[in-house]
Amino acid sequence: MPKNIIDIQAICYTFADGYVGIKNISVSISKGEFIILAGKNGSGKTTFLRHLNGLLLPDSGKIFVNGYDVSKHLVQTRKTVGMVFQDADTQIVGDTVFDEVAFGLENLNVKRTQINEKVTQVLEDLNLFHLKERNPSTLSGGEKRKLAIAGILVMNPEIIVFDEPFSNLDYPGTIQVLSTIIDLNRSGHTIIIATHDVETVICEATRIIIMEDRQIKKDGNPLDMIKHLESHGVREPCSSKFGLGIKPYG
Ligand SMILES: Nc1ncnc2c1ncn2[C@@H]1O[C@H](COP(=O)(O)OP(=O)(O)OP(=O)(O)O)[C@@H](O)[C@H]1O
Ligand SMILES: [Mg+2]
Known part of the structure; x- marks a missing residue:
């Protein structure tokens, strides 16, 4: 088992x-980390x-996931790294919400009874079950975002990358997605979240990586990083700004 998962x-x-x-x-990520990319x-x-899952391959340099060179092990990498895209519409392929979430498992020839069980569980976790017969294109922006997340979660990848998971979500939707992400991390998944909304997730994060001008400018634990956020164009959480430390969302 390699020390760094990435x-x-x-x-x-x-x-x-x-x-x-x-x-x-250059950056290394250990198994089980919860990283905010701000x-x-x-x-x-x-x-x-x-x-991170080989959708883009670098012109120079190397990426290893679980010790495998991503450029040479694309299929393996995509099983290990699930990616919830910033633009939820780009992932939709099914005719119904249920089929959409079942799609990846069907491609792996998973048994129908298992597919039904897993899809139902994920739809219930994200409060999407009542929409299971709907055509995905008719969903609201926030519902589509949760659907995109469901489609990745059902595949149970070891590493889950979320690109702006809270955009378009209302307060209950944010809580549902946040608690799903927290549960995933607690059950051993490595989580990487790109967000402008550091306040929502900071409580759970083990590390914040700050990017500016297409480079990593700062990388460290949340308490050390928090004061650097605003000089790199990211809003500092209100609670820390007003001297109240880091508070859980909700
Ligand atoms: N296909 C492309 N061709 C040329 N430039 C691109 C392309 N895609 C992105 N860029 C540029 O690369 C830079 C980085 O874009 P990127 O989407 O990675 O930023 P981001 O940090 O995710 O921003 P946001 O917070 O708006 O999502 C931007 O200046 C963008 O305009
Ligand atoms: Mg982006």
Whole structure:
């Protein structure tokens, strides 16, 4: 068992139009960490995250997941790293909410009874079960976001990457998604969340990585990082700003 579940060594990435998306990022992540990836718009969070399951491959440098070179083990990597995208619409493929969540398991030829059990459980956890017969395209923005999360959770990947999971969610939706993420972490999953909304998740985080100008600028424990957030364009949680420390959301 490798010590680091993710090992990133000096990756650089340039888009087709010549714009540099990632500048020399090196970082290691241990199993079971709960990481907030913070940074203002355009700082490179999504571009960086897309490298973690091989959606983008670096021009130089290496990424290892569970000790495997991502560029050479794409299928294995995508089973290990589940990615909930920032744009929920891009993931929708099923005709109903139920089928949408069942899709990945069907592709793995999982038994129908097991599929029904797992999908029902995930839909109930995210309070989506009453929508199971609906066409995904008719859902609200927040419902679509929860559906995208359900489609990843049902596959039970070891590492789950969330790109802005709370955007579009109302207060109960935020609590449902947050408590699902917390449970996943407590049951051993490694969690990486890109968000502007540090306040919502800071209580659970073991580490905050701050990006700016498509590089990692700061990396450390939440208490040390909190005072650096605003100088990198990310809002400091109110509770710490007003001297009340770090408070749980809700
Ligand atoms: N396909 C592309 N071609 C050229 N430039 C791109 C492409 N995709 C993203 N970029 C640029 O790369 C930079 C980083 O974008 P990225 O989406 O990673 O930022 P982000 O930190 O996720 O921002 P946000 O908080 O708005 O989601 C931005 O300046 C963006 O315009
Ligand atoms: Mg983004």
